[in-house]
Amino acid sequence: EAGVAQSPRYKIIEKRQSVAFWCNPISGHATLYWYQQILGQGPKLLIQFQNNGVVDDSQLPKDRFSAERLKGVDSTLKIQPAKLEDSAVYLCASSSHRGNYNEQFFGPGTRLTVL
């Protein structure tokens, strides 16, 4: 079974520029998550999709971050314009609904550096 795929793996941009990240979840997984992991911290949930609907985006800075999951499969996360404090690893995870516990499987992440 292929894992969660993310691209690009690394991105360096200047502040105020725009950037987009792509995620392909594990086949058949209905739930997709985007996390932000700042260096030395644990991941923080930005947004959760159930199929192509948003379940939780309470911690997404909506003035600059946006995300979509068209057709309930792939997802993109965009930052526009980027700030220095957006430098972090952006992790995508997916899970299926089986029983009372649904393990989240993480991709390798996209490491963003904002200069």
Place this chain on the structure above:
Amino acid sequence: QKEVEQDPGPLSVPEGAIVSLNCTYSNSAFQYFMWYRQYSRKGPELLMYTYSSGNKEDGRFTAQVDKSSKYISLFIRDSQPSDSATYLCAMRGPWGQGAQKLVFGQGTRLTINP
């Protein structure tokens, strides 16, 4: 106060030692408790999860949850250099209560020296 507190370390121990990693939390609604391992430049991978209080053992790893103290632990026996990684605790509320949002600790960076 953060919902989940974890000593960031770093923690360095000799090979074969017993390692104890801990987290405390403030939200009494948490019912699922997870430990993730994250190697450098990789995504977190689930090591173990425990529902509610009690112990769970898997090979060299033992997870403990004490809900009365809001305290969870991960023990690693006979530690190996391959166990060197960052260990993240994570927690979430009961199934069905809104989003299944995981709340992570800061992570403890562990190094096992040969």
